[in-house]
Amino acid sequence: MHxxxxxxxxxQGQMARALYQQTPPGCAVRCFGRQQWDLSQPAKLELPRQNLPQLLIHTAAMTDVDGAEKDPHLAFALNGTATERLAQWCADYGIAMLALSTDYLFDGQATRPYRPDDRVNPLSVYGRSKQVGEQAIQEILGDQAAIIRTAWLYDGGSGRNFLTTMLRLMGQGTTPLRIVEDQWGAPTACDALARVVWALAQQLLDQAHGGGLYHWSCQGQSSWFEFAQTIQQIALEMGLLQHPVELQPISAVQYGAPAPRPAYSVLDSTLLVQRLGTVAQPPPWQQALRAVMQAMPPLK
Ligand SMILES: NC(=O)C1=CN([C@@H]2O[C@H](COP(=O)(O)OP(=O)(O)OC[C@H]3O[C@@H](n4cnc5c(N)ncnc54)[C@H](OP(=O)(O)O)[C@@H]3O)[C@@H](O)[C@H]2O)C=CC1
Ligand SMILES: Cc1cn([C@H]2C[C@H](O)[C@@H](COP(=O)(O)OP(=O)(O)O[C@H]3O[C@@H](C)C(=O)[C@@H](O)[C@H]3O)O2)c(=O)[nH]c1=O
Incomplete structure (x- = not known):
């Protein structure tokens, strides 16, 4: 087989790890961390010219949404300029590119799930920096690139995401836990998204025109508060957690995070389902969450 x-x-990121774990037969995968490519200084980035891949899947990003407000320079360097450099390198060497982007490009004013051609209007530095990266990819690579906007990602690993943060705080008995109830989105499991990324990657590799801008998240919608409630309920059922903590619904204003976040950023995955078929049919978010938590070790 070729x-x-x-x-x-x-x-080291949660999506790269999920993708690596699902490496399809017939693919040789190599992952690049910041030791190999430090994307915070794009001008100094030295990219190889030989033994190149057929496809680059770009997951690296500054994902600290509040941190990006404090260090916009770093956010734009990583999410904007470094992404542009990688897109140019792909164009120069005929490499296809698949990049991940975010629901935080939207301002949250919609009353139905966002489609890929809906108007973007990011509220935060993180969102604006990801928009710059998206635009660069589209301008430089056009249909040779695919971008999947996704949302509210989590895995059951050791990294920082809403699931692991909640389980840590609940395990420490932090009570009451104050959780934002007026922001709505779709919690999305990295392993579910990884299956879809690989299916689209295969189309790009087969030159079957997988290029374009897509949305994909798990199905349904939740507030952060409901997400936390569901995490606690499953954790108690599974014995991951011994005692419940009190969950207190609060507004985003009361929470007072440095970065504004959209009040509503549910994504419409239809276009990708049409393109890829049943493999891209999103599972309900509660089902995907349960599956991830079932595979987690007991809390320390
Ligand atoms: N997390 C989420 O909820 C969502 C994420 N996305 C997008 O999906 C993609 C993957 O996200 P996710 O896996 O969750 O992110 P993670 O934060 O888990 O991983 C991001 C990766 O970027 C790397 N990185 C950070 N700074 C640098 C640098 N200076 N040089 C090189 N690499 C660096 C990190 O390296 P290190 O491990 O060394 O810090 C990390 O491995 C991103 O593009 C993100 O914008 C979209 C929607 C939701
Ligand atoms: C830890 C915590 C957070 N929150 C709130 C703050 C915020 O409104 C919401 C989520 O906070 P987090 O910092 O966990 O997640 P956040 O950084 O907003 O997550 C985002 O990450 C980027 C990378 C994306 O692209 C988005 O799709 C989204 O997943 O929950 C609470 O209400 N209580 C808490 O104890």
């Missing part, structure tokens, strides 16, 4: 080579940025 092996196809795929390189992935963001080696």
């Amino acid at each position: 092996m196809q080579t795929v390189w992935i940025t963001g080696a």
